[in-house]
Amino acid sequence: MSGDRRRVAVSLAVVALGLGALAAVGLPAFYESFLYLIFSWIALATSWAILSGYAGYFSFGHGAFFGAGMYTTATLTSGFGVPFLWTLPAAGAVAAALAAGIGAVVFRVKRLRGELFGLLTLAITFVLATIVLNTRIDGGPGVYLSAVPMPRLLASPTGTLYLLGLVLAAATVSAAYAIAHSRLGRGLYAIHDDEDVAEVEGVPTLRYKLVAFTISAGIAGVAGGIHAMYVSYVTVGETFAITVPLYVVLMSVLGGARHWLGPAVGAVIIASSLYAFTGGQHAVLGRAVVALALILVILFLPEGVVPTVLRHWRSRARQPETAVAVRDLAAAVFAPSSVPAEPLVCYDVWKAFGGIQALRGVSLSVAPGEIVGLVGPNGSGKTTLINVISGHDEADRGRVALGSTSLTGRPAHEIAGRGVSRTYQIPRPFGHFTARENVALAATFGAARCSPGEARHEAQGWLEFTGLGSRATALPHELNLHERKFLELARALAARPRVILLDEVLSGLNPAEITSAIGLIRQIHARGVAILFVEHLIRAVLELSHRVVVLNEGEVIASGVPNEVMRDDRVVEVYLGKAHVVA
């Protein structure tokens, strides 16, 4: 891994220095301008992908941030006489602040879907353009920068722009690489695949989206600042045209928006083919060719050029998968042991969905090291209770606490961080992550807080524990139901929780698989984890639970030692009907 990283860093540095040296030697101005444009597109497309490619929130508002940067530089240089280079940080800051403000509102919108975010950001671009056009920032005729002195970084003005573009492009690609391999990157990829699950696994989704959006916009702002000097005459019509957001999307999708290098490759391909067609009727033809290329890529290479080529190349090379050292988890300690073991308590929890009252004042507790079985007919509110405890849904009334810390009203990722983890009845692995990466994410963001490097070993350990050791590099869609159920379990364990909420882990398994799963739950319990498990399979409930709680229509109707509870008249009535109650 680290060898890989060094190789990438060295090759990036060599390419950047080589191009820099080229400028110092002196290129014809034509090539400098041409290459500057390519660098500018690389920076724009790559920065766009930091939010939109990694986390999957496609923004059509990149033009707004680019434009904000352009007008910041234009205003500061021509209106206030600030030297050009000094305006670049300001251009980035203005764009970043704009994104932070927009994100703070927009990302709080519940169920914000991809297309909705795209259209919102597009609408914001139009609004910003209207404001700029009608206020003193532009006022209509545009802003001239021809009188602004160009700093002499290199002999010629085009050389200076070339160098600035190169530095920005190199910095952006490096940032994209660093983010893709960091905690932030793992979190963003998880958001892309399943945002709800990412939050429950401990990813601070709101903050990550905001950070990614701000970084992405900030870079676009700087690119805009430089570009203002390049065009030297800034107008609203050109700046906020549909071109920037759309080309940026095309470039990233063409190259592969989820890969750090994809947008840069797409930018080089599209920007050079556009350049080849400049002038007159050729420009029309060029646009049509680029559009056709886009259609073909979406239809035939939906992942983009870079990921497709890499996969092809890897499967050719057939490098043996480097064995990952398995962390010995025999002595794995769950939950920060420095914290005294505390019970999970629900007190008078109410939850309604529209007119349906799913929970009516449920109170229960799970003591440290206890196994509590939660049973009840379909629709009795078991899964809702788990959703409320894990923070996926917020209770209308009542309190959930882990010992003295209240969990009520906390975002799901904080609850996960405090050592509560869960599984889903229908497994919800991250679709683009391998089995090991799925588990590693939980180890990174859950109570375990591993570094991304450690998380791999930790994850491999939990895969071995659940019998999935040989499936580590499989993608979720290659796993069968039984394996996916166990992957859910491995993922919940990798967070090293104090309390684990199991939602029907046994449903859909055959008798032999059930027996092995019960054995696994025993082993988990032996490590000192408290377990609240929802189950329909009464055999497992009786075998495992210390205590059983029965829910019916959102209320606790019985609780106590398994054998006694199962003989309770009301429980028998709820399950089998009145006729079966022994008089």
Add this chain to the structure above:
Amino acid sequence: MPSATLLGQSVVSGLLAGGLYGLLALGLSLSWGLLRLVNLTHFALALLGAYLTYQLGHVLHVPPWLAAAAIVPAFFALGVALHAVFAYFRVAEFASLLVTFGLAVILESMIQWFWTADYRRYETAYATASIRVGPLFVPTLELLACLTAAVLAFATWAWLRWSYVGKALRASAEDPAMAAAFGVNHRAQAFLLSGVSAAYAGIAGVYIALIATLAPSQIWAWLGVVFAVVIIGGLANPIGALLAGFLIGVSESLTMAVVTPAWAPLVSFSILIVILVVRPGRV
């Protein structure tokens, strides 16, 4: 503050412009809401329809109603063919946005290639005709466009609400697998709907040719406003699209009359942003 007559006139012209927005939004709203395809090609088709009407009328002297009689069925077929491509490649919601964007650019380039980027104006005898209502002038053609939009919106609404095909389409949009299990042939109906939606683009195109000055880049001029109309109206809600068209049209023309024309985009997009943030469930 402008006079009452000026305000009244701007409400009238806003309503008329809004009718055209509603007409353009109708097909888009149907394919987005019922087929989950965000069809940017719709705008390009409308403009293509406008250029064809122009070509037939201005060069070949075919009257507009005859041009419409040729364009509408041809566009229906085009819509069906387009959907065949989407269905073959199983284009999903987001990918459809990118693919249809590409198609729109190709159509724009073709239009520019054939008709050049110069402005084109289809001069007809009735272009300047108008009805006088008290102190207000109502241009006949725009009124006709607006009435067509209203008739189509109500007809489409009734079709979706009461016909078997309409119910089947709505059921498939809700849960395709379940609808299929109950015997709904979604594929056939999707072809029908795409054809209808493209035919609507053709109708809008004929009116655009008669009312507006044409330029290839107009494809993008409509984009923002019509999307705002579609979302405010609610997906797959024909009457909603019409009313939202009126709302946006009137608010734009009032802004033009009371403040200045340049601020008009701010109003429609602010309405859109507020609606998206406050009621995201509409889409």
